[in-house]
Amino acid sequence: MGKGRQDPVPPPPGGILWSVAGDVRALLMLPAALTLQVAHPAVGAGVDQHSVFRTDPWGRGERSLRSVQLWVYGGEAAAEEGRRLRRLHRTIRGTDAHGRRYHALDPAPYSWVHATGFPCYRHALRYLVRPLTGAEERQLYAEWLRVGRILGIDDRDMPQTVEEFWPYYRRMLADELEATVVVRELLATDARVPAPDRGPLPVRLVLRALWPVLLPPLARFRAFLTLGYLPPDARRALGLEWSDAQERRLRRFSRVVRTLVPLLPERLRYLPLAQEARARYRGGVAARNG
Template structure:
């Protein structure tokens, strides 16, 4: 075993409010690439197989999306408690393993598989800032890359798959998109949102209103996702993207960024991130209980004791 195969030495150090990751990861705009992240993760052969055989994500899309934000965000924002949160998140993957339809073995805790999922959170954050938050300098990207490595160390996974530099990561990402990712059912299912259920957070919305909104939301969401894809991924999935499309997406991003300038700072953030900012600013005790998902996002009652699920007692 080489040093690169070993677990990270010593105690990993959580990110803090001085990091660019704290500034950007918990921003609500980070949900805009949600379809991108889900499809990119599922295009990985092992991840796609795990989702197809172990997940009911497609039965509760909104609930799964919004409850996942809490523990995943906690690995960034929980401060001294972040290492514990990271091990909890890793633990949800312990039983996700098997053999796919082609006879290939898979495990969610395969270091290469686990790191690919993490890398999509990092790239998704870069894309969010690039398109919807005003953009990034090359130095910002290098800084955020180093922060994402520090963030990943919290999972106590092998560091073998992790590129050493931002430049090496770009080569890794290009190779994954060109040579490893595949067009599969799990990825296509993510993109199939034509009959997407009404969001659980909007029970007050009349059903007929949602039916009117669903089609343009679905079209717009897939269109935006295609724009965020690596060109090789677009080709694999059979999509095209024109210069006019790119200009329209950039313009939309500028409008969204301008709209967020009038949103109060803390309201720009997901509740787990918002609570972290409040703790570091002294508005809440540093040891205040961590914010957990509301009950509306919990898994179905029969599955709440399943170790694959984050299901706090709320």
């Protein structure tokens, strides 16, 4: 931000994003949002040509997850993370599959990347937590706009209400999005993915040895969840098939997750940055009330 201007403020403690973005169930929602992002030809081309998602998928995933968590739970660090991301994207430019020039910070694709989180969260929450009320949808969207400001998205480049969002979203589905190379790769069940290179050495060695056996069912399961938690209108727009049998399987799986996760202790239910932020918030409340 320039001199004299205040940094944008993250979503408030106790809000909807505060509750769901750090919950482990969010890990099941993120692949669908990523897939919807790269369905934009400019975004897909940027990821195809500049990302390390093929050679270092685990590292890229870890960095992306930490970034998302900072937007919501980072406090003063949230705005700095937004500035870091914009600096990172300044050099990402090229030509998409249709021969059109793109730049990662062009307002239309940059705003779309952020916008995808709202419909994907809304859809997946119906399965993994519960459907949002109309008031909660408006609150979630308002909080998502606050995150957009952290990322440097101007208000004029994002619909400012839920009522304005849906026509924009439907227009993007109808006129802009396509099953790009990266979309197809993210949904492929035969893609070559290296074994995880994070965690204790003994675990990595075991995973490396078993990876040829583990990868095929894991790839199928990931593709299933990605497709399932994509909003149905997005699936149709991209020409992605989804059967009644798959829907029944998704509902059974989601029911198990929806039942079990709330029973977990906080250290297992919430991701580390969310745990730390929640603990700080409780400590601050206790101090004020003490």
